[in-house]
Amino acid sequence: MEDCPGQSEARVLASRCPACAYGVAVPFWDAGSQPLATLAFPQSAEEARSLPRYRLRFVRCVDCGHVYNTEFDYSQVPYSKHPNRMFNRGPLWRKHLEHVEKLLLSVLPNRPTVVEIGCGDGHLLNRLASARPGGRYIGFDPNAAIQTDQGRIEARVELFVPHRHLPECRPHLVIARHVLEHLVDPLQFLQELAWAVSWYGWETRLFVEVPCIDLALQTGRTTDFFYEHNSHFTSLSLRRMLERAGVGIELLEKGYGEEVVYALAVLPVQEHQVRLSEEALVFGQQAEARRQALARQLEALAESGLRIAIWGGTGKAAALINQCGLDAKRFPLVVDSDVQKAGTYVPGTGQLIRFRDYLREHPVDVILIAPQWRAADIVLEIQQHGIRCQKVLIEYQGRLVDYFSDDHPYLPEGFGSLEQKDLPSERAPHLPIPAPNFLHQGMVEWPPLPVEHPRL
Numbered sequence: 001m002e003d004c005p006g007q008s009e010a011r012v013l014a015s016r017c018p019a020c021a022y023g024v025a026v027p028f029w030d031a032g033s034q035p036l037a038t039l040a041f042p043q044s045a046e047e048a049r050s051l052p053r054y055r056l057r058f059v060r061c062v063d064c065g066h067v068y069n070t071e072f073d074y075s076q077v078p079y080s081k082h083p084n085r086m087f088n089r090g091p092l093w094r095k096h097l098e099h100v101e102k103l104l105l106s107v108l109p110n111r112p113t114v115v116e117i118g119c120g121d122g123h124l125l126n127r128l129a130s131a132r133p134g135g136r137y138i139g140f141d142p143n144a145a146i147q148t149d150q151g152r153i154e155a156r157v158e159l160f161v162p163h164r165h166l167p168e169c170r171p172h173l174v175i176a177r178h179v180l181e182h183l184v185d186p187l188q189f190l191q192e193l194a195w196a197v198s199w200y201g202w203e204t205r206l207f208v209e210v211p212c213i214d215l216a217l218q219t220g221r222t223t224d225f226f227y228e229h230n231s232h233f234t235s236l237s238l239r240r241m242l243e244r245a246g247v248g249i250e251l252l253e254k255g256y257g258e259e260v261v262y263a264l265a266v267l268p269v270q271e272h273q274v275r276l277s278e279e280a281l282v283f284g285q286q287a288e289a290r291r292q293a294l295a296r297q298l299e300a301l302a303e304s305g306l307r308i309a310i311w312g313g314t315g316k317a318a319a320l321i322n323q324c325g326l327d328a329k330r331f332p333l334v335v336d337s338d339v340q341k342a343g344t345y346v347p348g349t350g351q352l353i354r355f356r357d358y359l360r361e362h363p364v365d366v367i368l369i370a371p372q373w374r375a376a377d378i379v380l381e382i383q384q385h386g387i388r389c390q391k392v393l394i395e396y397q398g399r400l401v402d403y404f405s406d407d408h409p410y411l412p413e414g415f416g417s418l419e420q421k422d423l424p425s426e427r428a429p430h431l432p433i434p435a436p437n438f439l440h441q442g443m444v445e446w447p448p449l450p451v452e453h454p455r456l
Contacts, residue, residue: 017064017187024063033054035053036051054076067213068232074183101127101131104128111134111135111136113169114137122139125137141155142158166193183231190241194267202269209263212259214254238261247265251263291398294398295324306364307366308368314341317336318348318370332351334346335355337381356385366389366390367389369394
């Protein structure tokens with residue numbers, strides 16, 4: 001079969017799309033190195049000729065069609081020093097702005113709170129404020145060129161941080177016009193905004209506008225592709241990005257002769273994001289409380305005089321050893337089922353890892369199985385190889401528990417042969433075994449861990 005034209009030249013690139021997060025792209029255009037096109041402002045011909053040049057290597061997402069520069073470095077663009085100037089006086093452009101203004105006013109209440117991200121000189125905010133003078137209008141821009149109209153516009157010379165500024169401003173509308181194309185990861189920014197809306201329970205509307213390259217692609221135009229614009233949106237890639245951010249698109253249209261694409265959308269409260277966030281915070285608090293409780297029990301076990309072996313020296317076992325500080329002085333004996341690990345050392349704590357059969361000649365009182373998920377197999381291994389011990393312990397929810405007699409989820413159904421009476425045992429002649437309740441002192445009634453409600 002013959003290849004399609006151009007098929008043999010296509011080269012797959014592992015690159016994450018900043019609009020839809022798809023992980024495969026193909027080369028689009030290598031434009032060499034060019035100076036900044038919109039934010040340099042050289043003051044002499046010599047300065048203009050000596051401007052630094054930056055790499056332009058554009059690729060295209062094979063899923064949403066987004067075009068972006070893989071060599072873009074946001075730190076090289078002096079947004080805080082120079083405004084990103086747009087010419088707003090052309091009659092057709094003014095007509096487009098009037099259309100946008102009417103669209104936004106149609107969805108705003110009589111006394112709105114409006115936040116504009118990257119507001120430039122604030123011309124749109126001033127127009128909205130003139131039409132709805134009873135509202136609050138807040139412009140965020142790292143450049144200090146915002147026209148406040150004698151205080152009617154609140155100028156915030158800083159970047160907008162969703163989780164900080166959304167609960168502070170509580171806007172009815174967030175505007176981001178000709179901003180997203182400058183960001184390293186516009187999808188992530190919108191997702192952060194969507195999460196803040198959900199977390200703080202403040203549903204709002206969103207208006208975004210970006211340059212559109214649909215016509216540039218049709219005509220083969222190359223002048224759209226310069227360094228300050230990391231992202232080059234198609235109408236499809238803008239739609240896909242908004243969908244990936246979980247917003248409800250009310251309107252998506254092209255304007256100004258199809259050179260821009262804009263969307264009006266609702267940022268809803270997404271309850272699943274709230275639930276997952278709360279679960280994460282609760283898990284972290286409980287994990288730390290349990291780790292500390294377990295470390296205290298292990299300290300008591302180390303001081304008991306019992307001969308102890310930790311079963312497992314790498315992976316999840318090494319994670320437990322390091323989390324709970326099971327150092328080589330207090331817990332010198334570590335064994336593993338894998339003979340290939342014998343002779344190596346536990347990462348972080350340095351115990352020599354011995355092969356399982358070491359315990360046949362050097363029996364211990366207690367075997368602590370560090371990788372709980374393998375506990376059933378390890379207990380079978382202990383049985384099958386005649387390894388002697390008095391207790392088999394695992395960690396469960398911040399407690400040391402007896403594998404056979406305590407409640408835990410690691411004794412599978414159908415493993416009825418796993419009974420402590422079947423384990424060979426040998427009482428150490430020189431070390432008395434503590435009373436059977438040694439491992440449960442202070443733990444008969446295990447109180448629920450206190451967890452503060454994480455939401456502010």
